[in-house]
Amino acid sequence: MRTPSYWFTDPDKPNWRARLLAPFGWVYGFGTARRVAHADTAYRASVPVVCVGNINAGGTGKTPTTIALAQRLIAQGKAVHIVSRGHRGSEEGPLLVEERQHGAALVGDEPLLMAAFAPTWIARDRVKGVQAAEAAGAEIILMDDGFQNPSVHKTLSIVVVDAVKGFGNARCIPAGPLREPVSAGMKRADILLTIGHARAQGLFKQRWSDEINCPHATGRLEPLQTGMDWQGMDVLAFAGIGLPEKFFATVRDLGANLLRAEALADHQPLTDALMKRLEVEAAALGAQLVTTEKDAVRLPDSFRRRVLTVPVRLELEDWSAVDAKLARILAG
Incomplete structure (x- = not known):
């Protein structure tokens, strides 16, 4: 599931979708309260x-x-x-x-x-x-x-x-x-x-x-220091995490040249078909495929050595x- 943009509008000026769905939100919150009780x-x-x-x-x-x-x-x-x-x-x-x-x-x-x-x-x-x-x-x-x-x-x-x-x-x-x-x-x-x-x-x-x-x-x-020099590297980054834009910002901060960013759904399967499409697009751009640690563990075996990973630590x-x-x- 991708995060709806109206979820992050000003709390004091809610989007019309948020106002329309507010009664359902009250029901959801009430259900959580009953469960936690x-x-x-x-x-x-x-x-x-x-x-x-x-x-x-x-x-x-x-x-x-x-x-x-x-x-x-x-x-x-x-x-x-x-x-x-x-x-x-x-x-x-x-x-x-x-x-x-x-x-x-x-x-x-x-x-x-x-x-x-x-x-x-x-x-x-x-x-x-x-x-x-x-x-x-x-x-x-x-x-x-x-x-x-x-x-x-x-x-x-x-x-x-x-x-x-x-x-x-x-x-x-x-x-x-x-x-x-x-x-x-x-x-x-x-x-x-x-x-x-x-x-x-x-x-x-x-x-x-x-x-x-x-x-x-x-x-x-x-980012964990791995010895990789990201400065000026042309990359196609993809991420299937809760907030993919956080990963894309990290890639930019490392100095990489982010030519394309592919936001996937959280936990989305990285099928052979999807990875082949991304590989073709990266090749057309002359870019290196890059992803997160969490996505890397879902990569098909044949792609593990063809995709770079950016590990991060808190x-x-x-x-x-x-x-x-x-x-x-x-x-x-």
């Missing part, structure tokens, strides 16, 4: 469960946040396991993802990417996924998404938002990008993490500061708020 019956794991979730629907930076947290905790000697739902069409689970054995079609692209950093489980039933991680020796579990899922008790909830997009027009799906009203989500959040450059962070704080009632961490996605401006919360829950 059952959290008192949630399964309580024997180890801390950190939820990396969002209020917006997709494209906020949950996966790089989960990876960054896993790396930081592993560096402290903790046995970290990740639990993800996978995506529609992936294995039901619980299944421990093996990056050398499993493909993205079976387990999902994000779990396959995260499995390179920590043991990662996929499970449609989040309780079973958490129990599998517990049985396998996890000392702390990172739950990728699931902020609105009440089946598992969260020891700590980190809400991730893109600083550029913010909370959009502040309306619920389908009138806007939200899974629930901002005020409702922020009441359950332990940390808000906004991801974006300094100017976007400043604008986010101006617009949304009144809604923030928990510690607020800021960060940015930085860099926090200040880890102190996150570290303090993690230390507290790990201390029991």
